[in-house]
Structures are given as C-alpha cells and as structure tokens.
Amino acid sequence: MSNEKTQTAGATRKVTIKAFRFNAETDYLPYYKTYEMEVGKDELILDLLNRIKWEHDGSFSYRRSCRHGICGACGIKVNGKPVLSCKQNAHELIDLFGDELVFEPQSQKRAVKDMIVDKGDFWSKHAAVKPYVETEVDPHPTSETLMSPEQVENFLDADYCIQCGSCHYACPVIEVNEDYLGPAAFAAAYRFTVDPRDEAGRERLETTAELGSGVWDCVKCYECAEACPKGVNPIEKITKLHNLQFEEKVAERNVATKHAEGFVRSIKKFGYLDEQDIVLYSEGLGVVKHLSEALKMIKAGKVHPFDFAKKKMPRSKNLEEIQKLIEISKTNEL
Amino acid sequence: MSKLKYALYTGCTARESTPELLSSTLAVAEKLGIELVLLDEASCCGASHLQDFDEFLSLVLNARNICYAEQLGLPMVTICNTCQLNTVMTKERLDNDPEMRARVNEKLAEVGLEYKGTSSVRHFLYALIDDYGLENIREKVVKPLSHFNIAPFYGCHNIRPSHIHYKHNAAALPPEGEYHIGEGGGENLEHEQPLMSKYTGENPYAPDSLERLIEALEGKSVDYESKNKCCGFHVDLQAPKTSNALTGTALSDAIDNGADVVVTPCPLCQLNMDLKQESAGKQLGREIEVPVLHLPQMIALALGCTLEEIGLKHNVTKATGLYA
Ligand code: SF4
Ligand code: SF4
Ligand code: SF4
Ligand code: FES
Numbered sequence: 001m002s003n004e005k006t007q008t009a010g011a012t013r014k015v016t017i018k019a020f021r022f023n024a025e026t027d028y029l030p031y032y033k034t035y036e037m038e039v040g041k042d043e044l045i046l047d048l049l050n051r052i053k054w055e056h057d058g059s060f061s062y063r064r065s066c067r068h069g070i071c072g073a074c075g076i077k078v079n080g081k082p083v084l085s086c087k088q089n090a091h092e093l094i095d096l097f098g099d100e101l102v103f104e105p106q107s108q109k110r111a112v113k114d115m116i117v118d119k120g121d122f123w124s125k126h127a128a129v130k131p132y133v134e135t136e137v138d139p140h141p142t143s144e145t146l147m148s149p150e151q152v153e154n155f156l157d158a159d160y161c162i163q164c165g166s167c168h169y170a171c172p173v174i175e176v177n178e179d180y181l182g183p184a185a186f187a188a189a190y191r192f193t194v195d196p197r198d199e200a201g202r203e204r205l206e207t208t209a210e211l212g213s214g215v216w217d218c219v220k221c222y223e224c225a226e227a228c229p230k231g232v233n234p235i236e237k238i239t240k241l242h243n244l245q246f247e248e249k250v251a252e253r254n255v256a257t258k259h260a261e262g263f264v265r266s267i268k269k270f271g272y273l274d275e276q277d278i279v280l281y282s283e284g285l286g287v288v289k290h291l292s293e294a295l296k297m298i299k300a301g302k303v304h305p306f307d308f309a310k311k312k313m314p315r316s317k318n319l320e321e322i323q324k325l326i327e328i329s330k331t332n333e334l
Numbered sequence: 335m336s337k338l339k340y341a342l343y344t345g346c347t348a349r350e351s352t353p354e355l356l357s358s359t360l361a362v363a364e365k366l367g368i369e370l371v372l373l374d375e376a377s378c379c380g381a382s383h384l385q386d387f388d389e390f391l392s393l394v395l396n397a398r399n400i401c402y403a404e405q406l407g408l409p410m411v412t413i414c415n416t417c418q419l420n421t422v423m424t425k426e427r428l429d430n431d432p433e434m435r436a437r438v439n440e441k442l443a444e445v446g447l448e449y450k451g452t453s454s455v456r457h458f459l460y461a462l463i464d465d466y467g468l469e470n471i472r473e474k475v476v477k478p479l480s481h482f483n484i485a486p487f488y489g490c491h492n493i494r495p496s497h498i499h500y501k502h503n504a505a506a507l508p509p510e511g512e513y514h515i516g517e518g519g520g521e522n523l524e525h526e527q528p529l530m531s532k533y534t535g536e537n538p539y540a541p542d543s544l545e546r547l548i549e550a551l552e553g554k555s556v557d558y559e560s561k562n563k564c565c566g567f568h569v570d571l572q573a574p575k576t577s578n579a580l581t582g583t584a585l586s587d588a589i590d591n592g593a594d595v596v597v598t599p600c601p602l603c604q605l606n607m608d609l610k611q612e613s614a615g616k617q618l619g620r621e622i623e624v625p626v627l628h629l630p631q632m633i634a635l636a637l638g639c640t641l642e643e644i645g646l647k648h649n650v651t652k653a654t655g656l657y658a
Contacts, residue, residue, distance in 0.1 A: 079539060080539045097537075097539075172580055173576055176575070211572055216569075216572050217569055217573045219567075220490070221490040222495050223490075223494065223564070225494065226494045226495055226496060239389065242386035243387075243388070255572050259383060260387035261387050263378065263387065264391070266378070267377055267395065272378050279571070283571065296650050300650045301353075301648055302350075303351060313350075314346075314349040314350065316377050317375040318375045321447075324444060325391075325442070325445060326391065329391045329394040330388055330390075330391050331388055331389075
C-alpha cells in the first residue's frame, strides 16, 4: 500500500506535519509531534494520517471507515480548517497554508486519543430534534407515497448531511453554551420538518424556538457554512427555521423575536434602524440592565437620550417608497 | 491616477451610534482622492435579523438599495461587514434565481425601480487594496503607525462564507471608460500576491488583508488566534453571556499578545468590542481595556486627518491618546 509507487517524481512536496497527540488514559496534557514527509499530488489527508501510523508510530489514532466521504467518521481540523480527511487533497491545503500542516482533533477539549473525540454531545443533540420522519405507517400500502420534485428540492441539500460533526465543532456557541443544539441538529430539524410525510414539525419548531438552546442563540458567524464538506449550509437552514417559526405561529413574543420583528417597525418609520428604540422595544422592562452601557454611549455622543422628537434620527430619502414596499412585500407577523 | 468613484452604502450604524465611522471614511476618501457618492435613499439592510423574521421583505429592501447604485452607474462599496454580507447575499440570490428576481422586481416596479444586477458590491477595504493599491496608500502616509502594535479583527461577515465573498469582494470591475481603475494594480496586484487562495479568495482560516494594510501604514500587526473569530454581537440581547464570552476571549487574546489597539472593518464588531469591555471583563474575571478602532479611523490616523474627522471622542474606550 505504499504511496511512493504511485507518485511521479517532481510532483511531490515536502511538508512538516505537526500532529496533536494525547491519550486521555495516560497523558496529563496534550503535546504535538512533528513528522516530515514528501507528499504526492493525489494524496489525501487520510493518506497522511495512515502514513504517520504505518511509517512512524503505530499507536497514532484516528477514525475512518468508508473512505468515500459518506460515513462521516474522519473529520479533523487542519490549521484550524475542518476537513473530511478522506476527501481533502493535501496539496490543496499546502497551497492554502504553506508547508507546515497542523493536524488537530475537531475539539481538543473532547479529545480521547489523538484525532479521536468523544462525539457524545453531538449525538444526543442530534437525537433531540427527532432526526427522522415521524408518521403513522400503513403496513399494507396500496400506493406509493408521492413527493413532487419541488418538495424534494426543498430539503435535498439538508439531506446530504453525514453527521461528520465538522460544523458542530466549528461553532463557537457550542464551546460556550452547553445547551445549544448546534448547526447539524438544526439542519436536521429543518430537513424533517419540511418533509411532507412528517407529522412532528410543530414539535421540532417548538424545540428549536427555545431561548438558550434553540436557533435564537446562533451568533450568525457562518463558521458552520464554511465548515460543511457536504454543502448543507446549516445557517441557511437556521434562517428558514426562524421564518417557519413565524409562519407557523410558533414564535412567542420574547426579546429575540421582538428584536427580529422590531426591524420592520423601525425601517417603516425611518428607513434606518432606530438603534435606541430596538433595544427598548425588544427588552421591555429588561432594558434597565443596559443602563451602564447606555450611559457610556451617551458620554461618547453616540446616542441622544433627550431627542424625543427624533430630530437627530436620520431618515432615508424617498421614505414613502420603503413604506410602500414593506406594505406590499411583508409575509410574516408576530 | 484617474479618479476612483463609488456609491457608498453607509448602513445605519455609521449614521447613528458610530458617526466616527462615516466621518473618517469620508476623510480618508478625500485624502486619497476617491469620490464617494452617498446613497441617501438606501434603507437598513436588516443587519441579518430582518431576514429571520421575513426573508422576502429583506430581499426586496436590499435589492432597492442596490438599485440606487445601479441608477448612478457606480459600483457600490459598503463600510460594514454585515451590510456587505446582506447585500451580496441578496445580489447572489437575485442574479441566480430568475424566479425570485421576477418576484422582487414585481414589487420594486410599484415604486418605479428595477433590479438589474449591474453594480458590483464590495467592502471598502477591498476597494482600497485592489483598486487604489497598497503601494499608493503607502505613499500617502504622513504619520506612520510604527509605534503601534495593532491587532486586526476581521469580523465574520467579510470572510465567511468565503465563496460568496471571494466572488463579490474580488468582483471584476466594470470595463474601463465607464469607470476608471486606479493605477494601484487591481487584478495585477492580486495575482502577484494573492489575497485569497485559489478557491476561497481571502482564506477565512488565515486572512491577511488587514495585516497587509497595517504594514502599508507602517504599523506592526499582532498575530493572535482570535482574529478571524466571532465577536458575538448578534446575540447580545438574548444571550449576553455568549456574547460576553466571545467578545472577552477575542479581546483578551489580542491584549495578551501585545496589542495596543484593535482595528476592525465591521462597525458592529467595533461597537460591541468597544462598549462591552467592562461587562466582558467582569464575566471573565480579568481586566480588559484596549481601544478599538474602525478601519478608516486607523487609515485616517496615518494619513494625517484631523482629530475631528477621525472622531476619536466617540470611541467609548479612551482612544484619544492614539492621536499624536
Ligand atoms: S452560524 Fe450559528 S450555528 Fe453556525 S457556527 Fe455560527 S453560531 Fe453556530
Ligand atoms: S451539516 Fe455538514 S458539517 Fe455538519 S454534520 Fe452534516 S455534513 Fe457534517
Ligand atoms: S464578528 Fe460579530 S458583529 Fe462582526 S460580522 Fe461577525 S457576527 Fe457580526
Ligand atoms: S472515512 Fe468515511 S467520510 Fe471519511
């Protein structure tokens, strides 16, 4: 299985690989080990993982199974970029990062051994959104269940998810809020909610609408969109869940939903966002907790607290156009 | 050099809580001889929240903003990452989904407008680097920033999702004649020293445009891990703990790596990181104090703009000391 055979001379590039090493059973702290190798133009990151194990250190550990980008086992991070080892060409990464590649597990704090992480949190959060079609199944159907191409199109890209965890462990909110369900769970929630056979949509919308664990806690950093090797684009599905929550009247009036809806209220009045009003409107009485920051803003001349007539508030030219467009285009209410 | 001319979409923040962003942008353009036409008709872009409530309405309003740049026959520039992303996501959608474009145009027709897709939309940062050219900026520096360690903070919405930014921020300019390309290099410059990898443009995992700009202003840039991470602004109301954790971690990282000042092309990041230092510090149990500048404020310092134009008095964490 040596790769050398398939490599043509001149097409190889010399790289230094710094690999994260850690054994939860014996090591107190992780460390990095350096491996030098000539890398052929067709070699994948998985080939390099194999070569570390076969040519350097038999104890080096990582997950892989299908080698075809479909089982989702082999996700790691290379120079901070989440990749599927079995799909990622190594030369592409050398072009991107230079000749020192750093191999790390998807989440260092969940590392069990080298590249292997404990994905328990991923699986339990995924399970929490019922990632399957829930319906009464007729055991003796007389006809097929038909779905239109448009209905399929609606969730096809979300269906490509292989649960590799790349997005989940790239998400900064997962790191700081242990209740947060995360991008893969949300993409799955969307996928099954819009499946015409499914009957648990409302329940999923309620689960994902909860403050603290649901979609309203997403910081919109697009790390998940960038990370996904399958083009699932989880943040786009999150936006769709937000919209569905309003369409299906699942959204309750709270600080987050009022904040989203408050934009329309403001834009209608001024064309611009009334930054003071949106905080007041979203928070209601809760606004007092922003007092010390409000004072700082007043001091720096950023807000004008006594401008009750909103004289200092800018207004878009041709405001009536904006008002008309809102009137004729708006689709949702809170 | 022939004159560069753009339609400037200011967004809300530059007209409200960060007036220093607008004044410093205009001052920088003036010093460099770039003409900016303000799009006063434009509305709020929805700041990535309106689309959560009503995706279609968000497309209509953003398309209307682009229409006004198209009417002027000018490429649009933005000075906020979130405005940039919202506007190019709309553009991307309308340019590739004829059905949606027709639906949006049907609404726009009611107010006598039509989205055509003829104006490019880029962040001012990339217009400066690609059209004006770093070498030309370097020549205009009168107060080198050599005594500052500057930590660049990129802000999510100008680097992710990379495919969309690569396409739009590196958008080909309209043909010469209709619009003059600066001698700064534009495309050529990009080839010599690619801004981005071949498939993503600015590498979202190792961006370097701000470092290159800092270097052109003769400052020293601080290398730190959080430079391409999220500041947490967008959940500030509903999840202040998350927001504080992200803001605090990024700022601490910059400070611990020797930053005297942080600079960002996103006014939402700026506002968040400037205003929330005390609460983030409390949550993290440490001292956090470092001035945070808008990108044009930093350039304005180096080009010798006035204190009034740079607007340092509007920065919450004391920054007036940077003006010498
Ligand atoms: S966009 Fe939202 S879900 Fe995606 S990585 Fe960022 S915070 Fe997580
Ligand atoms: S959405 Fe993409 S990145 Fe996330 S688990 Fe599924 S395939 Fe992996
Ligand atoms: S860093 Fe924060 S405020 Fe800035 S663009 Fe990203 S999410 Fe928005
Ligand atoms: S080994 Fe199965 S996805 Fe890579």
